[in-house]
Amino acid sequence: MNPQISSNQINQEGHLTIGGVDTIELAQEFGTPLVVYDVAQIRSQIRAFKKVFEEEKVKYAVSYASKAFSAVAMYQICEQEGAHTDVVSAGELATAIRANYPMNFVSFHGNNKSAAELEMAVDHHVGKIILDNFYEIELLSQILEEKDSQINVMLRITPGISAHTHEYDQTGQIDSKFGFDLESGQADQALQEVLANPRMNVLGLHAHIGSQIFELNGFQMAAQKLVEVAAHWRDQFGYTSQVINVGGGFGIKYTEQDQPLKPEEFVRAIIKEIKNSCEKVDLPVPEIDIEPGRSIVGPAGYNLYKVGSQKTVPGLLSYITVDGGMGDNIRPALYQAEYETVSANDPQKEITQEVRIAGKYCESGDILAQNQALPDVKPGDILAMLDTGAYGYSMASNYNRNARPAVVFVENGQAKEVIRRESLADLIHLDESYVD
Template sequence: MISSELTSENGHLMIGGVDSVELASKYQTPLVVYDVEEIRKQIQLFKNSFEDSGLKYQVSYASKAFATIAMYQVLKQENVHTDVVSGGELYTALKAGFPADKISFHGNNKSQQELEMAVDNNIGVIILDNFYEIDLLEQVLEDKDSTVNVMLRLTPGISAHTHKYDQTGQVDSKFGFDVGSGQASKALKKVLANKRMNLIGIHAHIGSQIFGIEGFVMLVKKMFEISANWKKEFDYLPQVINLGGGFGITYNDQDEAIGPDIFIKNIAETVKQQSSDKDMPIPEIWIEPGRSIVGPAGFSLYTIGSRKDVPGLTSYVNVDGGMGDNIRPALYQAKYEAVVANKMDEALKEDVHISGKYCESGDILIDHQKLPETKSGDILAVLDAGAYGYSMASNYNRNPRPAVVFAENGKDKLVVERESYDDLIKLDRDYI
């Protein structure tokens, strides 16, 4: 939702103190714009909530939500950790000058090359996902005569109430070592027997876009239960319990997001209670917010073009982007809200479909959106679009990916250039 302070005197949407209509003119559309101050505020909310709890902690930004050199530089300024899920994300973080010892590496099928990159750069921790990866890392460490910190990713049998593709903690998942079948204990023994791997803790992630605290409370209890059993059976206690991410945000009036302070307060209370009940020392608690840090800070700006009106049916208002720069509505049935950036002070007069330019009937960014009366050339701004839009963008239909701009304190800076048509064909090779 847009507050009144984000509207200028001339009725334009303001982002980071910059007129969004001027940004659209300066950089063209489609354009992704981030209010950097909002990113910083959200990071500090998580950190302050942990500070209030008295727990040792790490806030580790989930790179997959949005990963660019500029984003990693902001994270470095805010003194947080980050997790990566590919060699490409790792490479980008290192190129940004992000501290390697504050990087954790996720993924269910890391390649030998990716593991070698991680070991060569002395990253903070590799989160092991399966037995194949244990063996592969073991060989990499042997070849390089090196050591590394690791965690075990567990599937604890807890699923969040989200879209089925966003659920990752249940037993039937491609991620992690299953606890109930004994896989996790077998993995523990295997890692503890390897002197080149320093097992600092355990990790689990129960899903994404989570609106309730119950799943995290259950996860804390389960992780302490596992830890207590492993202490008794294997004399091992984790120094770190990583609870993953998945903290939901408000995309529309159907969403009821919980603030970081509420999430962390309940997590901390449960951690302390479990520590007391099980007579265990309190471990360091890690979380991995991604969407909740960048989602509300991001705006997708489009120029309205054609329109289709059929009597008795909802009109289609077409924009110059769509599923190529935001696949989530088509993939997850994700719901967004939008405003006309150059008509913020005008009354809502019509209900329309916001559709993209891609050659797919499913290229609908917003199924029903109330807007002022629109015309070709108006600037549409999709709100809370900072997570998984640009990071999942594609060149479908041979469309270039959009530029990205950071706005803060009334200043704007291009941080990702718009792709050109030459960029689209730079890897192509002649056949004849």
């Protein structure tokens, strides 16, 4: 049996269960493809992060990076667990508003926020706006003046640290579209501009070095760099940072080849590095914020697919086709991301073949798994792809005019549909006729 599944996830019928619910019954009730989240696992990881901070006795915020998966139900879970959240668009903010999520717990990110998005953030009194560039400082200044309003801000810097991850997931290196550069003096200039603006209350500084990172060193270097900048700002401009936000990016286990630390171990190392660095420069330890997304929802998510056609070519791996694909999980095609997939009908069944798992989309690159060990399967069987909770549904599309799947939350043996499956009517409801 795949080691990423525990024996207590197998019920008397031999089926895979999630949160105490039979996956075969989930597929029958809600259809496939289907995205399923184990809510208890989400709660457990948020609590594990919070516990580290409390043990280290520092002021903190665990801010869920909702780009990993944004839904009304997810914001409701975050609120129940006392987690903050960060949003990167008007759509994510609108979803949080719909969930009655506390706006003072919201951070607004993005490298090209529109005037409408900034106005929305100001109107709803979000907790802070993470400023990314000089254009945004000017734009926000105009909006605050027009609305006779004030807001908390932080400055995102690029610390010049390249994380060991996929190049598309790197964000902290000097040559990045995000943040104010340190070496050129952009960060110092940005600080002076916002300090001179009485409508902006500068809380501190922020950096994010990338995603799906396995090594402590990058985070420790980033933490040290942020403290160095904070000390420089104190000495040069008389400004003391109240908050240092080290972002997220803690790696998770997708396959047997992945050997990540527990996400909370990254956080403990970051806290200790900030404490030590602050002591060296005689700086009070600030509030320490983190922004985990993948590590909170990734391992809690599963994609359920129904097996359809199969193609066997002598001398090559066979293709097993499922009823989903790149429309509900583009990461294998976009990033060459790898996942483990098991038979939901019988995860303990003897492995008999190495196959490619193909999607139904009209693209040769629509391959969910290039080399997956599976037992014999037949049309109608259910496959469960593991650890799909981050950036699957949130990057889903209607390519080939396929409907996006439903999303179900399971907890304590109960299942609840939190995002309905799109209908064919949903797919065309924005279309307008060209010919009368």
